[in-house]
Amino acid sequence: MTTAENTTPLLEVSDLHVEFHTRDGVVRAVNGVNYSVNSGETLAVLGESGSGKSVTAQAIMGILDMPPAKIPQGEIRFRGQDMLTMSREERRQLRGQKIAMIFQDALSSLNPVLSVGYQLGEMFRVHQGLNKKQAKAKAIELMDRVKIPAAAQRVNDYPHQFSGGMRQRIMIAMALALEPDLIIADEPTTALDVTVQAQVMDLLAELQQEFHMGLILITHDLGVVADVADKIAVMYAGRIVETAPVKELYAQPAHPYTRGLLDSIPRLDQKGQELYAIKGLPPNLLRVPSGCAFNPRCPKAEDICRTELPALAAVSEDRGSACHFWKETLNG
């Protein structure tokens, strides 16, 4: 490994802004997001729907529909190279080969009228120029790898003939096909049963270790994150409000929003008590509250929160919190 590879993160997002130009006005979905992932590392991006976590991922993949989306500002560096300044063809070459994505709902994300073997083999045919027969052999190999039983018999089946868990395995296999350096998984287990969720997450973590890939795991499920992630970025209204190594964040959140999220996990030892819920609703991105976007829902909010937007302050060397009162929050 060269020194450059040691110091440059695999992926580095800096000051990324994404806005959508709609009839009702400009929706600022992502407002200055910074994060980075190294090879072999798992970053979990946590947040409610509309927090901008998926939009950031789609911006990295380059699959935003532009227009209506627009990236007015920011950089997305892959191995030090800004992808936003690359040509369309250069970006296409990266997709699938270097950066791959796993989507939430495998049934709708797989093409219903093409066999899974075709859809897997397509990766090899397009990117490596293999012929149909070779591609099919590779597809079977991949299906074996993600532990789909009787792969050779099932390679010609269609997505609707598989169970939810098996379909998600096929999505994973597709992402893994060309052994990319980075995988972005956008809520990969949301549509699955709890038992299947665990299997799929385990598989993903196992394969990530094997190939030493970087993984960005987008989720709103704190339970999924705890076991597999190295560090977490919590997003709210298009900004990162807290970033921390996973254990520290669980033990001692430094942002009231993170605290609220942790408190709303149902716990077995508190059966019978009412579940905690963060009051209020996520903000309308057309009318984000002034100051800290979380202030109308925050139990700690004071006047400064309504007027001044808190910057991401360094809590420790590898932690940050965008709260005026992070010290108080950290100490309970």
Place this chain on the structure above:
Amino acid sequence: MGRYVVRRLLQMIPVFVGTTLLIFLMAYTLPGDPVRAMFGDRGADPATLAHIRHDLGLDQPLIKQYWDYLTGMVLHGDFGTQIQSGRPVTDVLSDAFPVSMRLALIAFGIELVLGLALGIVSGLKAGKLRDNVVLLLTLLLISVPVFVLGFLFKWLFANQLGWVTPNVQDSMSVSELFLPATVLAALSLAYVARLTRTSIAENLRADYMRTAVAKGLPRRRVVGVHLMRNSLIPVVTFLGYDIGSLMAGAVVTEGMFNVKGVGYYLFDAIQRQEGTTVVGLVTVMVLIYLAASLIVDLLYAVLDPRIRYA
């Protein structure tokens, strides 16, 4: 699949009997008397009329006549005889169908190429200028009655530009059939374009399209394979059914351009109260419809793997 086909073929029998019976009854309850018409204004004595009726089997109960007709057709391929000319109806059929078939195929080709092209061009850019142009154009084609369009085309291409003769001289000549085929195709073409457009615009937003882009596939593959395979399913279904109606729905067009096909003979036969000819022509059309719908349903299963017939 095999069992499904057999079942469908068996289902065709009652449909076939039912439709032919209806047509038979309708044709024979038309006002007027073809036997009396044979004598024109002169009239004939009742004994002669009764004699001819007896020879033709017209004095039998209607249901017996139908039964004789049906068995004659199925067992011997005998579609009856024209009362006035004494010509077998099968002769008329073999004159009419090749012409209409040819006309329908040319029209189908135009519909397929132009309809799909317009639909794809507009569907890929839904909401943009060229989409609106196509929508307007197709709306125009759908709104204008076929005889207006026909006369407009005749006036423009035959009378003003002189590219073609106003009436078709040789009904088997492809180049002469081109203009009537265009008129015939116009309406279906507009429907195909709109159906394709809607289907493409809808599938363009599908999740699997996002996946295809994320896989790093080139745009022509994303559109040509992933989008088209899904978007064209409803279009192919429509096209299949439409082949039947192109053959049958050409009465006005064939009459206008003097094409001697099914529509022409059918209109002629209705005017002369030639029941046998009407029933013969319509029966063959019914068969074509039935075959087309079976083929479409089978094709549907081939195109969409989610549909399987047991």
